[in-house]
Amino acid sequence: MTFLVPLPVVVPLLGAAVTLLLTRRPRAQRTVSLTALSTTLIVSLALLVLATQDGALAVAVGGWGPLGIVLVADQLAALMLVVSSAVTLCVLIYSIGQGMVDGVEDTPLSVYHPTYLILTAGVTNAFLSGDLFNLYVGFEILLVASYVLLTLGSTENRIRAGTTYVVVSLLSSLIFLTALGLVYAATGTLNMAQLVTRLDALPDNLRLVLQGMLLLAFGIKAAVFPLSSWLPDSYPTAPAPVTAVFAGLLTKVGVYAIIRTETLLFPEGRVADLLLVVALLTMVVGILGAVAQSDIKRLLSFTLISHIGYLLLGIGLATPAGLSASIFYTAHHIVVQTTLFLVAGLIEMRGGSTALDRLGGLARLSPILGLLFLVPALNLAGIPPFSGFLGKVGLFQAAAGVGGWLAWALVAGGAITSLLTLYAVARVWNLAFWRNPNPAMPGVAPDEVNPVDRVPAVTLSVTGRSVPVSAGDERGAYAAGRTVAPRSSAVPLDDRDAADESAVRLPGMMVGPTIALVALGTALTVAAGPLFSIAATSAADLIGRDAYVRTVADLPEVGE
Amino acid sequence: MTPNLVYIVLVGVLFAAGVVLLLERSLTRILVGVILLGHGANVLILSGGTAGGTPIVGTVPAEEMSDPLPQAMILTAIVITLAVTAFLLALAYRSRDITGHDEVQDDAEDRRIVVLAERDDVQVGDDQDQDQATPAVRA
Numbered sequence: 001m002t003f004l005v006p007l008p009v010v011v012p013l014l015g016a017a018v019t020l021l022l023t024r025r026p027r028a029q030r031t032v033s034l035t036a037l038s039t040t041l042i043v044s045l046a047l048l049v050l051a052t053q054d055g056a057l058a059v060a061v062g063g064w065g066p067l068g069i070v071l072v073a074d075q076l077a078a079l080m081l082v083v084s085s086a087v088t089l090c091v092l093i094y095s096i097g098q099g100m101v102d103g104v105e106d107t108p109l110s111v112y113h114p115t116y117l118i119l120t121a122g123v124t125n126a127f128l129s130g131d132l133f134n135l136y137v138g139f140e141i142l143l144v145a146s147y148v149l150l151t152l153g154s155t156e157n158r159i160r161a162g163t164t165y166v167v168v169s170l171l172s173s174l175i176f177l178t179a180l181g182l183v184y185a186a187t188g189t190l191n192m193a194q195l196v197t198r199l200d201a202l203p204d205n206l207r208l209v210l211q212g213m214l215l216l217a218f219g220i221k222a223a224v225f226p227l228s229s230w231l232p233d234s235y236p237t238a239p240a241p242v243t244a245v246f247a248g249l250l251t252k253v254g255v256y257a258i259i260r261t262e263t264l265l266f267p268e269g270r271v272a273d274l275l276l277v278v279a280l281l282t283m284v285v286g287i288l289g290a291v292a293q294s295d296i297k298r299l300l301s302f303t304l305i306s307h308i309g310y311l312l313l314g315i316g317l318a319t320p321a322g323l324s325a326s327i328f329y330t331a332h333h334i335v336v337q338t339t340l341f342l343v344a345g346l347i348e349m350r351g352g353s354t355a356l357d358r359l360g361g362l363a364r365l366s367p368i369l370g371l372l373f374l375v376p377a378l379n380l381a382g383i384p385p386f387s388g389f390l391g392k393v394g395l396f397q398a399a400a401g402v403g404g405w406l407a408w409a410l411v412a413g414g415a416i417t418s419l420l421t422l423y424a425v426a427r428v429w430n431l432a433f434w435r436n437p438n439p440a441m442p443g444v445a446p447d448e449v450n451p452v453d454r455v456p457a458v459t460l461s462v463t464g465r466s467v468p469v470s471a472g473d474e475r476g477a478y479a480a481g482r483t484v485a486p487r488s489s490a491v492p493l494d495d496r497d498a499a500d501e502s503a504v505r506l507p508g509m510m511v512g513p514t515i516a517l518v519a520l521g522t523a524l525t526v527a528a529g530p531l532f533s534i535a536a537t538s539a540a541d542l543i544g545r546d547a548y549v550r551t552v553a554d555l556p557e558v559g560e
Numbered sequence: 561m562t563p564n565l566v567y568i569v570l571v572g573v574l575f576a577a578g579v580v581l582l583l584e585r586s587l588t589r590i591l592v593g594v595i596l597l598g599h600g601a602n603v604l605i606l607s608g609g610t611a612g613g614t615p616i617v618g619t620v621p622a623e624e625m626s627d628p629l630p631q632a633m634i635l636t637a638i639v640i641t642l643a644v645t646a647f648l649l650a651l652a653y654r655s656r657d658i659t660g661h662d663e664v665q666d667d668a669e670d671r672r673i674v675v676l677a678e679r680d681d682v683q684v685g686d687d688q689d690q691d692q693a694t695p696a697v698r699a
Contacts, residue, residue, distance in 0.1 A: 067629065133633055140640045147647055156658045160665050163587060163651060167664065170594050170644060171582065177601040177637055184630060185608025233667040292673060 001050055005059040005073045007043045008081055008124040011036050016117035023110040030096055033113045037089040037120065044081035044124075051078045052534065056541075056551040058130060065555055066191045070130035074548060076327060076538040080127045080256055083331045086520060087248050087338050088120050090513040094342055095241035097509025098349075111148065119145035119245070126253045130552055132183065132190040135257060136176055139221065143169050146250060149242045150234060157237045165234035172220035179213035186210065193552035195265055196545055211266045215258065222254025224312060225282035228305045232289065235304075236297035236354075240345020243297060247304050248338030252330055255311045259326065262315055263542040275316030276406050283309030283417040290424045296344045296354040299428065303380060303421055304337050310395055310417075313410050317398050323539035325394030328532055332379075332387040332524050339376040339517040346372065346506055346514060347432060351441050356428065361437035368511065370433050375518050377429065379525075381422035387524035392418060394532070567607035574600030587652035587662040591645060598641035602634045 015036030022029045050057060056074035060066070073081070095112070122142025129135045147169070151162035184190055186206060187198040199207060216227075223231045231251075235243050262275075286306025293299040311333070314326025344354055350366050351359045363370040379386040396414060399407040524531060541547045574596050581593025609627030613620030652662040659665075 133636070137636060137640075140644075144640075144643060144647070147644075151651065154654050154658075159651060159655050159658060160667075163655065163664050164667075166644075166648060166651065167582070167590055167594075170648075173640075174594070174597045174601055177598075178604055180633070181601060181605035181608055181630075184605060184633075188627075190633075233670065293669075295669065298669060 001046075002057050002059050004043055004047055004050070005057050005071050005128065006061060008040045008047070008085065009071070009121050009128060011039050011043070012117040012121040012124065016114040016121065019113040019117060020111075026110065029110070029113045033092060033117055034089075034096075036117055037085060037092055040120065040124065041082070041085040041089055044078060044085045047073045048075070048078035048082050048534075051075045052537075056547060058551045058555055060555045063556065066189070066194055066552065069134045070191060070193075070552055070555065071128045071134075072130035072192075072548065072551060073128055074538070074541060074551070075534055076256075076259070076542065077127045079327070079331060079534055079538065080252070081124055083334050084123055084127070084249050084252075085120070087334055087517070088116075088123075088245060090517045090520075091241045091245045091248075091338065091342065092116065094244075094345070094510050094513040095239070097507045097511075097513070098239070098241060098345070099507075112152065115145045115148045116245075118142075119149065123249050123253055127256060130192055132180055132192065132195070135260075136173070136180060139176065139253070139257075140173060142250065142253065143173065146246060150238045150246075152239060152242070161234040161237040164230050168220060168230040172217050175213060175220070176217035179210060179217060182213065183210055191552065192260070192264055193549045196549050199265055207266065208270060211261070211271060214261050214265075215271065218254045218257045218261070219278075220254075221251070222258060222311075223251045223305050223308055224254075224278055225285050225305065225309070228282065228286070228308075231305055232293075232298050232301040235301045236295065240341060240348060244338045244341035244345065247301070247341050248334045251304065251308060252311075252334050255308065255315075255330060258312070259315055259323070259542070262318070263323065264545060264548060267318075267543070267545065269318045272316050272318050273406060275312055276410055279309045279312035279316055280410050280413045281309075282306065282312060283413050287417045287420040287424065291420060291427075293424075294356045296347060296356065296359075296428055296432065297341070299424055300337070300340050300344060303340075303424060306417055306421065307333055307337070307380070310392065310414060313395050313414065314398060317402050317407070318543075319398055319402060320536065320539045320543055321401055322395065322398035323542055324532065324535040325391060325398050327535040327538055328387075328394060328528075329391035331531065331535075332391050332521070335517060335521045335524060336376050336380050336388065339514065339521055340373075340380065342510075342514045342517060343369070343373045343376065346510060349510070350506060351432070351438075353441075356431045358438050359432040359441065360435035361433070361441075363433035365437060365441075366506065369506070372511075372514055372518055373433070374429065376521055377425035379521050381425055382418040383422070385525055387521065387528055388418075390525065390528050390532075564607055564611075567603055571600050571604045571607070574603065585663045587648065587655060587664060590664070591648045591652060594648065595641070595645060598637070598645075602637055602641075605630045605634055605637070 015032055018032050019029045022032065047057065051074055056072055058070060058072045061069040061071060095116075119142050122138050122140070122145055124138075125141060126135055126138030129138050147162065147166050150165055151158045180190060183195070183199075186202055187195060189195060189198060199210075202210075220227045220230075235246055238246065262269075262271075283306050286302050286304075286309060290299050290302030290306060293302060307329075310329050311326050314322040314324075314329065316322075346369055347359065347362065348354045350369060351362060353359060379388045382388040382392045392414060396411045399411050399414075578593045578595075578597030578600060581589045581596065584590060584593070609630035612624045612626035615625040615628035615631075656662045
C-alpha cells in the first residue's frame, strides 16, 4: 500500500495544475479543488489506519534509496495529515462560500484555487518528508504559496503586512538552508534516518550548533517567543479563510519540524531547559498581548502564539507523556484556532468589522454566530470537558511527572495562561455579542441602537435562501420593502449599500464548514481516548527512534 | 572533504553583506541582501561536498567523482531563491506604486497600542458596556 504515501502531495499539486488551466471557468475550478482535497483527506485517513495497524510506511521517490527524496508516513505524520486535510477542506468550502474566488471583495483573483492547493501540497510534503532537504522544499512550497495568499489583491495593508511576513520567512528559510549546508558538510547526508546514527558520532559542540540553527529556523516559523513578533502584524490583514488556514497549519508545521528534529536527531535533550523557558515566555507574553488587543483577529493571533507555548512545553519535557500530550494538543489546536478565525470572518461579515469597539449585540442579531464562537472559544480556553482541557491536563500531568521547579513554574504559567485566554475570549464575548448593537453595523438602523425590543431580529439562513429582515412596528414598512438579496458574485462588496444588505445574511456555504469544524473540535473531546492512544504510540515511536530508522533502512538501495 | 578557505571567506563576506542589507528599511536593499544571503548559503552547501571529476558514469572512476548531491540541492535552492526574488521585486514595485516608496512600514495597530499605553488609556472599557446597558434595560 506504499503507493498511497506520495498521494497527499501529488494530488493537490496536480489539482493546482488543472485549476490553473481552468482560470476562466470558476465552477470547474471549484469542483477540481474540492475533489483534490477530498481525495487527500481520504488518502490521509487510509494512511493513518495503515500506519496504526502495520507501522510506518516509507517510499523512496524515484527509487533513489536513501540518497534521494524519502517520504515516510508514520503515525504522527498521518495524524497531522488527517487533521490538516480536514481543516483545509473545510476552509476551502468556506472560502468558496465567501465568494472570494468570484472576484468579490478585494481578492479578485482566479489564482486563489491553485495557490491554495499548492499551500496544501507544501504542508503535506513537510509532514511526510523523510529528509531535511525535502522538508526545506516543503516549507518553501507552502511559504511561497502563503506569500501570494497573504497579498491577494495587493491592497496597501496587505502589501505592508506581506512585506514583513515575506522578509521574516525568507530569513528563517535562509537560516534553515545554511543549517542544511552545515549538516551535510558534517555528515554527508540529509536523510533523517541516516542522520540518526551519523549525528550521534559527531562531537557534542558541533551537534549543539546544528541543533541551535535548526531550532532557530523552526522557531521563527512556529512563532515561538521572542521570534513571534511578525505574526500578529501579518496574519490579520489577509482574507478570513486565508488567515484561518495560516493560523491552523503554518505554525504547526514549524512545531512538527521541531518535534521531529528534537526527538529523532537530537534526543539527548540538552536544550530541554531552554525550550521550557521559551515555552513559558511564549505562553505568558503571548496571552498578555492578546488581552491588550481590541481587534478580534489580532487577539486571536496572539492566542495562537501563546498556545504554541503549550506545544513546546510537551516537547521540552521530552518524556513520552509530554510528547503525546503535545501531539494531542497540536491536533486540537489546529482545529480550534482555524475555527475561531473562520468565526471571526463570519463576525466581520455580519458586523462589518472585527474591531471590538464597533461591534455589539451579535448574540441577538445572530444567535447561531454566538454558538459558533462560544464553543471553540471555551474549547481554546480549556473549559472541561472540551479537548483543550484534556490536552492541558495531559501536559500538566506530564510536567508534574518530571518535577523540578521549572516544570512546576510551567504548570503555574500554563494555568495562568488558560485563565487569561478565558478572559480574552470572554472579553470578545461580552463586547461583541452582548452589548447593544452599534449603529454603524450593517443591518442596524441608526434609531435602533438602544431599545432592546426594537432591534431587528435577523434570521440566519443556512439554506441559502434569502430571508426578510423582520423588525419592530415602525420599521415594518422598511423591512417589508427590503428583502435581503442573496449574496451573489455580481454584488461588489465595496459598494457599501449592497454590502450592508448582503452582510445581514450569512451564506450557508460559510456557516456550514464552520459548523463542521466546531463539530470536529468537539468530536476531538469524544474521540479523545483513541486520539490519545495514537498520540501515545507516536510519542513512544518518536522516543524509541528504531521504528523510523528501520522503516527507512528497509527501502531498496539505489538501482535495485 | 577538506573545506576550501576561499569558499569559507566568500561565504563569510556574502553573509555579512547580506545581513547588513537585510537590516535596511528599503525593500530593494532587502532584496539585494536576500540574494547575497542566498548565494552565501549555496556556496556553503557546495563547499560541504567532495570535489572531483564530473559525476557522470563512464567519465571518471566513481571514487574520483565530485559529490553531485550538493549540486542538486543548490539547483533547487537557486530556483526557490529566484522565485522569491521575483516575488519580492513585485512586492517592492507594488509598494512603490501605492505608497510612493518601498520602505517596510510599522504596523498601524502596534503604534496605536503604544500611544494608548503612553497615555495610560483603556481602549474598549467594560465600564462603558455597563453605561450603555443600563438605559436599555429601563427602556
